[in-house]
Amino acid sequence: xxxxxxxxxxxxxxxxxxxxxxxxxxxxxxxxxxxxxxxxxxxxxxxxxxxxxxxxxxxxxxxxxxxxxxxxxxxxxxxxxxxxxxxxxxxxxxxxxxxxxxxxxxxxxxxxxxxxxxxxxxxxxxxxxxxxxxxxxxxxxxxxxxxxxxxxxxxxxxxxxxxxxxxxxxxxxxxxxxxxxxxxxxxxxxxxxxxxxxxxxxxxxxxxxxxxxxxxxxxxxxxxxxxxxxxxxxxxxxxxxxxxxxx
Amino acid sequence: xxxxxxxxxxxxxxxxxxxxxxxxxxxxxxxxxxxxxxxxxxxxxxxxxxxxxxxxxxxxxxxxxxxxxxxxxxxxxxxxxxxxxxxxxxxxxxxxxxxxxxxxxxxxxxxxxxxxxxxxxxxxxxxxxxxxxxxxxxxxxxxxxxxxxxxxxxxxxxxxxxxxxxxxxxxxxxxxxxxxxxxxxxxxxxxxxxxxxxxxxxxxxxxxxxxxxxxxxxxxxxxxxxxxxxxxxxxxxxxxxxxxxxxxxxxxxxxxxxxxxxxxxxxxxxxxxxxxxxxxxxxxxxxxxxxxxxxxxxxxxxxxxxxxxxxxxxxxxxxxxxxxxxxxxx
Amino acid sequence: xxxxxxxxxxxxxxxxxxxxxxxxxxxxxxxxxxxxxxxxxxxxxxxxxxxxxxxxxxxxxxxxxxxxxxxxxxxxxxxxxxxxxxxxxxxxxxxxxxxxxxxxxxxxxxxxxxxxxxxxxxxxxxxxxxxxxxxxxxxxxxxxxxxxxxxxxxxxxxxxxxxxxxxxxxxxxxxxxxxxxxxxxxxxxxxxxxxxxxxxxxxxxxxxxxxxxxxxxxxxxxxxxxxxxxxxxxxxxxxxxxxxxxxxxxxxxxxxxxxxxxxxxxxxxxxxxxxxxxxxxxxxxxxxxxxxxxxxxxxxxxxxxxxxxxxx
Numbered sequence: 001x002x003x004x005x006x007x008x009x010x011x012x013x014x015x016x017x018x019x020x021x022x023x024x025x026x027x028x029x030x031x032x033x034x035x036x037x038x039x040x041x042x043x044x045x046x047x048x049x050x051x052x053x054x055x056x057x058x059x060x061x062x063x064x065x066x067x068x069x070x071x072x073x074x075x076x077x078x079x080x081x082x083x084x085x086x087x088x089x090x091x092x093x094x095x096x097x098x099x100x101x102x103x104x105x106x107x108x109x110x111x112x113x114x115x116x117x118x119x120x121x122x123x124x125x126x127x128x129x130x131x132x133x134x135x136x137x138x139x140x141x142x143x144x145x146x147x148x149x150x151x152x153x154x155x156x157x158x159x160x161x162x163x164x165x166x167x168x169x170x171x172x173x174x175x176x177x178x179x180x181x182x183x184x185x186x187x188x189x190x191x192x193x194x195x196x197x198x199x200x201x202x203x204x205x206x207x208x209x210x211x212x213x214x215x216x217x218x219x220x221x222x223x224x225x226x227x228x229x230x231x232x233x234x235x236x237x238x239x240x241x242x243x244x245x246x247x
Numbered sequence: 248x249x250x251x252x253x254x255x256x257x258x259x260x261x262x263x264x265x266x267x268x269x270x271x272x273x274x275x276x277x278x279x280x281x282x283x284x285x286x287x288x289x290x291x292x293x294x295x296x297x298x299x300x301x302x303x304x305x306x307x308x309x310x311x312x313x314x315x316x317x318x319x320x321x322x323x324x325x326x327x328x329x330x331x332x333x334x335x336x337x338x339x340x341x342x343x344x345x346x347x348x349x350x351x352x353x354x355x356x357x358x359x360x361x362x363x364x365x366x367x368x369x370x371x372x373x374x375x376x377x378x379x380x381x382x383x384x385x386x387x388x389x390x391x392x393x394x395x396x397x398x399x400x401x402x403x404x405x406x407x408x409x410x411x412x413x414x415x416x417x418x419x420x421x422x423x424x425x426x427x428x429x430x431x432x433x434x435x436x437x438x439x440x441x442x443x444x445x446x447x448x449x450x451x452x453x454x455x456x457x458x459x460x461x462x463x464x465x466x467x468x469x470x471x472x473x474x475x476x477x478x479x480x481x482x483x484x485x486x487x488x489x490x491x492x493x494x495x496x497x498x499x500x501x502x503x504x505x506x507x508x509x510x511x512x513x514x515x516x517x518x519x520x521x522x523x524x525x526x527x528x529x530x531x532x533x534x535x536x537x538x539x540x541x542x543x544x545x546x547x548x549x550x551x552x553x554x555x556x557x558x559x560x561x562x563x564x565x566x567x568x569x570x571x572x573x574x575x576x577x
Numbered sequence: 578x579x580x581x582x583x584x585x586x587x588x589x590x591x592x593x594x595x596x597x598x599x600x601x602x603x604x605x606x607x608x609x610x611x612x613x614x615x616x617x618x619x620x621x622x623x624x625x626x627x628x629x630x631x632x633x634x635x636x637x638x639x640x641x642x643x644x645x646x647x648x649x650x651x652x653x654x655x656x657x658x659x660x661x662x663x664x665x666x667x668x669x670x671x672x673x674x675x676x677x678x679x680x681x682x683x684x685x686x687x688x689x690x691x692x693x694x695x696x697x698x699x700x701x702x703x704x705x706x707x708x709x710x711x712x713x714x715x716x717x718x719x720x721x722x723x724x725x726x727x728x729x730x731x732x733x734x735x736x737x738x739x740x741x742x743x744x745x746x747x748x749x750x751x752x753x754x755x756x757x758x759x760x761x762x763x764x765x766x767x768x769x770x771x772x773x774x775x776x777x778x779x780x781x782x783x784x785x786x787x788x789x790x791x792x793x794x795x796x797x798x799x800x801x802x803x804x805x806x807x808x809x810x811x812x813x814x815x816x817x818x819x820x821x822x823x824x825x826x827x828x829x830x831x832x833x834x835x836x837x838x839x840x841x842x843x844x845x846x847x848x849x850x851x852x853x854x855x856x857x858x859x860x861x862x863x864x865x866x867x868x869x870x871x872x873x874x875x876x877x878x879x880x881x882x883x884x885x886x887x888x889x
Contacts, residue, residue, distance in 0.1 A: 056451060082453035096444035107441050110434055112453025117434060161453065317696050321703065364873055368880045370692075371632060372831070374699055376872065378634065379824040383869050390860050493820065497707060504700065537817075538711020544704030548697065549683070 008067075009034045009196045010055070010086075010165050015064035017050055024050040026220040028064070032165065037187075037197045039211035039228065041204075043241055047220040048200045049091055052169045055198070056088045057081035068164065085113040085164035089154045089171050091200075095142040102138035104153050105129055109160030128156040132186060148179040155186065166190070166197045172206055184209060204232070216240065278421055285410035293409050297481075299522045300416040301474060305495075306503040306514030307423045308470035311430065312463045313500075314508045315439040318370045322361075322377035323499045325384045326354045326468045328490035330475020332388060335401035335485040343405050347476045354472025355465050357384070362461035377496075385491035392487075405480035415477050423470055427511045430466075435459060494537075498525070501544050507554025516555040604853050606733055612849025613746040614807045616842045617753055618822060619829035621801030625673075626827075627836040628773040628793035631681055632695060634702040636826055637819030638709035639669055639798050643805025644814050645717050651724050658726055658810055659748060665806050666799045673798025677791045680705065685787070706819065713816035723813040745807040752803055757838060769793050773836045801826070821865060828872045834882025844883060847871065 010032040017025040025047040032038050040048045053059040055066055057078035066074045073081050087108065096104050106125040109116045116124055129138055132152040142150065151171060158166055172183045184206050190197065191210060201207055207214060207228050214231045216224040218240035224231045231237055263271075284296050305323060313320050330350035337346050361380065365373040407415075430436040438459045442449045449456050479485055498521075506517025521543075528539050551558060618640060625633045643665050650661035680701055688694035727744055730737035760766035771779040772789045780786045805822075808814075829848050833840030848868060855867035875882065 058447075058451070078450040079453050079455050082451055088451055090447075094445055094448050096441060096448060098444055099440065103440075107437070107448070107452050110452070111438060111455075157448075157452070317692070319696060319699050319703075364876050368876055371695065372876060372880070374632070375824065375827045375831070376869075378820065378827075379865060379869070382821065382824075383865050386862055386865050390863055390866075393860065393862075497703070500700075500703070535711060535715065537707050537714060541704050541706070541708030541711050544707060545680075545701065548700045548704055549680075552687075552697070 008032060009036070009069060010198075011067045012051075012055070013065045013067075015051070015054060015066065016062045017047075017054055017059060018062045023220050025054065025061075028217075028222055030215055030222070030225070032196060032198060034196055035194045036212050037191050037195075037199065037210055039207045039214040040198060040200045040217065041202070041207060041214055041231075042217035042223075045219075046217040046240075048217055049169055050220075051217070052088065052167050052198070052200055055081075055165075056086055056167055079111075082112040082161065085161070086167065087112070087158035087161045087163035087165075088167035089151075089158050089169055091169045091173070093147070093150045093154050095150055095153065097143060099142070100138065101134065101140045101142055101145065101153055102126065102129065104142055105156040105160055107160075108157035109162075112161035113164070114160065114162040125156070125160060128159050129153075131159075132156045133182075148175055148182065151175070151183070152186070159190075164196060166195055168197060168199045168201075170200055170202065172201055172203045180206070208232070274424065278417070281417055282414065285413050289409075293413065295522065295526055297409065297413050297416065298526075299519055300413060300420055301478060302498070302502055302518045302522055303515055304416055304420040304423055304474050305471060305499045306506065306518050307420060307427065307511070308467050308474075309499050310503050310508055310511065310514050311423070311427050311470075312460075312467035313503070314511075314513075315436075315443045316370070316460055316463065317443060318366075318373050318460070319500065320377050320464070320467070321374065321493075321496050321500065322380035322468075323471050324381035324491050324493050324495040325377075326357065326471035327475040327478075327495055328381060328384060328388075328487070329353050329357060330472035331403075331479040331482070331485045331490045332401070332475075333472075334476040334479040335403045338403050338405060338480075343480075347473055350472045350476035351469045354475075355469045357472075358465040358468035359461065362464040366460040366464065367457040381491040381493050381496060385487045388491070389487050400484055400486040402484055403479045403482065407480050412477070412481050416474070419470070419473060419477065424511065426466065430463070431511065435462065439463065497540070497544070501540065501547065503554075504544075504547050505551070505554055507556030507558075509553065509560075510556045513554055513556040603736060604857050605850065606736070606738060607742070607857075608850035608853035609846060610738070610742045610746045610849070611853060612846035613749045613753075614804060615825065615829060615849050616845035617749040617807065618801055618804030619826045619833070619841050619845050620753060620756060620838065621797040621799070621804060622823075622826040623830050623833075623836075623838065623841050624769070624793045624797030624800065626830060628769050629677065629681075629790040629797070630691075630694075630776065631677075631698045631790075631794060632702070633794075633797075634699060634823055635676075635706035635709055635819075636702075636798075636801055637821065637823030638706045638713070639673065639819075640801050640805035640808070640822045640826075641814055641816060641819040642709065642713060643669060643802030644809035644812075645713060645722070645805075645816075646802070647806040647809045648722055648724055649717075651726060658724075658806060659744070662748075662803055662806055665802050669802030670795045670799035674791055674795035676705070676798070677794040681794070682787065682791075706823070710817050710819065717816060719816055721813050721815045724809075726810055739811055741810040745810045749804070749807050752800070753842065756800060760838065765789075765792065824865065825868050828868050828875075832871060832875050832882055837882065840883050 008031045011030070013029045015025055015028040016023065028051060030038075040051060042048055050059065054061050057073070057076060057080065060075045064074070065072060068084050068086060071084065073084055073086070096107060099107070102122070102125055105128055106121050109121055109124060126138060129135055132155055134149060134152055134156070137145065137149065142153065145153065155171065168187070171187070172180060175183055180203065187197070187199070187210055199207070199210065211228050214226065214228050215222055216231050216234070216237045223240055224234045224237050226234075281300070285293055288296065305327075309320060309323060312318070330353070333350040333353045334346045337349065341349075361376060365376045430439075438449065438454045441452060441454060442456050442459060446456055475490075482489075502517040502521045503514040504517065505521055506515060507513035524543070525540075529536055532539060547554075622633065622636050625631055625636065646665040646668070647658040647661040650656070650664075651658045654660075681698060684694060684697045684701060688697055727739070727741040729740050731740045731743050732738075733743075760770060768779070768784045768789050769792065771782070771784055772786055772793070776786050779789070825848060829841060829844045832847065833842070833844035848871060851871055852864045852867045855863050
């Protein structure tokens with residue numbers, strides 16, 4: 001197992017998840033520095049979302065260890081992980097349908113890492129809405145929002161907890177080209193503000209422009225690691241995506 | 248005052264809005280008017296009024312848990328019976344007010360055990376567990392009395408007049424409302440609304456969903472046990488078959504459903520007509536009560552699934568021409 | 578291993594008659610005989626909950642209706658109550674098919690999510706259970722009911738057991754085996770198993786999920802009623818006793834794992850043994866408590882059941 005560096009925001013060592021006999025994630029080890037944006041890429045079914053679920057506590061690893069600033073968060077359950085300071089968005093956007101946009105955002109800031117309440121919570125949630133570009137939508141019903149706006153709300157909800165680490169699971173998926181540019185700009189802004197982020201993404205130009213570093217997964221194992229330019233040029237990576245003939 | 252209403256701003260904090268003050272004022276006026284009932288009526292009308300406030304207390308406390316979580320608790324009778332038995336067992340030993348508290352504590356302990364065993368897992372297990380809980384407690388009680396050689400029936404002699412029973416139950420109903428209102432404004436209430444909307448989001452927001460549910464179930468069950476303590480002296484004689492009658496659990500659910508489970512005051516709208524209907528049925532068709540109530544229950548589930556409050560809100564929405572009815576229910 | 582103070586009167590299961598239990602071997606054999614009949618009853622609920630995905634709280638009332646059917650047939654004809662299966666089973670099948678079509682399908686249509694359907698079907702079948710109790714009280718009265726059939730003893734390992742228990746067990750084994758073979762050897766059985774595993778995927782391979790669910794629900798009701806016929810041969814029952822059987826069947830299904838027929842059979846025997854042991858060694862009035870203890874253990878240790886897959 002690799003040495004864990006103390007300044008790391010998040011580290012995973014020997015992370016493995018088996019469903020029955022099938023290993024969805026096999027012996028993954030990686031680190032994430034503070035203020036780093038890490039991309040997690042790979043073909044469908046390569047185990048990226050499983051890694052996100054392991055970090056956020058939605059799944060319990062079969063073996064291996066996850067640490068948040070040196071604090072062991074392995075298997076403590078999703079609500080505890082959230083309380084420690086890991087926030088996430090979902091692959092398929094999840095709204096609280098019977099609540100307003102503002103309440104949807106506020107939900108993230110009460111019970112987790114940040115514990116605001118009352119006027120302070122409301123002001124903070126309102127500020128986040130402005131930050132993601134929905135300053136005037138606070139009172140709206142979430143079902144009235146477009147897809148990109150729901151994604152914005154979800155991002156604001158994740159940010160409401162002042163996360164130490166933010167997990168974005170295909171946050172850009174399903175957006176049209178214009179929306180995509182807006183989305184990328186939004187994450188770019190978070191990055192410049194010093195957020196520590198892990199991004200699972202299929203949109204390659206987003207990976208190129210946003211990520212400091214990339215990990216490529218295939219069939220549950222890490223096959224490459226490096227800057228986006230490096231890994232996307234790697235023969236093993238191309239083979240994993242496109243098959244042997246193209247490599 | 249609602250539990251699942253979509254409010255324009257996040258509620259909570261110290262500030263009470265003007266609208267809330269108005270609601271509070273109206274509630275106090277209704278409470279005062281209700282408190283005058285024993286001064287005006289007596290005899291059979293007062294008996295029916297006592298039933299109404301008792302069921303109001305039951306249905307509202309039931310709603311505290313089952314409303315926001317959507318977990319149908321079928322065990323009111325178990326907690327009611329516990330309260331009765333604690334009172335009956337201790338009536339010659341300690342002062343009556345102590346017994347009321349002790350009943351609440353006993354109910355809370357049972358609720359904590361049930362909640363910790365079932366609410367961590369999945370809603371369906373809770374429902375199943377609650378279905379037989381009254382029968383389980385009854386069996387254990389009967390066995391315990393058999394082992395310790397006490398009689399199965401117990402006499403409860405506390406001197407109370409009929410108006411007194413009414414006022415006690417009315418006061419308890421008011422307390423349940425206050426607690427419900429307070430929960431609605433608290434972090435716990437906000438957590439429950441999030442859980443009710445999407446439990447996956449709730450856990451990833453850092454909510455300990457099992458704990459929130461267990462706390463709420465304890466609160467709700469404690470009230471049901473206290474009602475048992477308040478009603479026991481009126482019955483005078485307590486025995487397992489009567490105290491743990493599963494029919495009570497059934498009545499409470501049907502009344503809450505009839506009124507509507509989306510608003511704290513919903514059950515009130517169901518309790519009054521249903522208690523009157525129930526009186527009518529038990530006088531006119533004393534042998535067919537179970538059959539007719541089963542039928543009423545089915546009618547409510549199919550014809551007015553959102554209860555009277557749902558109907559009222561739909562009419563209101565349509566008049567305003569606002570969002571489609573049923574969106575609330577999504 | 579377990580000894581029992583001599584001379585203490587004990588009866589197995591609430592309302593059992595004709596027998597007193599003397600040895601550990603008795604507990605095992607009586608428990609297994611009881612478990613055999615429980616297996617049939619729980620298979621009925623398994624079909625309704627595991628395949629049709631409807632939590633049917635009126636299941637126990639169907640069982641009691643089957644018991645009343647057998648009782649009524651026996652009083653009228655003095656022939657073996659087993660013959661009453663010939664009309665109880667088709668009637669229960671028809672009744673449950675109608676319940677699914679008339680009461681459940683509208684709920685399936687109107688509910689937006691599985692969770693909402695679950696709440697609605699719990700409420701509907703809960704109301705239905707009281708409706709059935711009302712009908713049975715009107716038809717048969719509210720008193721405890723039993724009848725004496727094949728109550729002569731039969732000897733197993735030198736001990737006396739009621740012949741009715743043994744016959745009931747045998748009939749249950751035959752019916753369970755027939756059901757198992759049907760589920761595993763026929764096209765319709767395969768369709769039901771497919772729906773049990775994944776309704777939406779079953780729909781994709783052109784299985785009509787609503788029809789398959791209706792079939793499973795109706796068949797489940799028929800099997801449960803058959804269980805009622807067999808149990809009535811040696812248990813005392815009354816119109817409002819159904820909820821206890823609903824609970825026992827539910828606990829067996831959860832213990833065995835939802836959708837797992839083998840698990841259900843094993844769990845039924847576990848419950849039969851546990852109940853008989855508690856009834857014999859502690860108090861015959863605590864059979865439900867025995868079931869609840871098992872339930873608690875499952876919840877705390879293996880919520881997915883003995884062999885079951887974890888339910889999402």
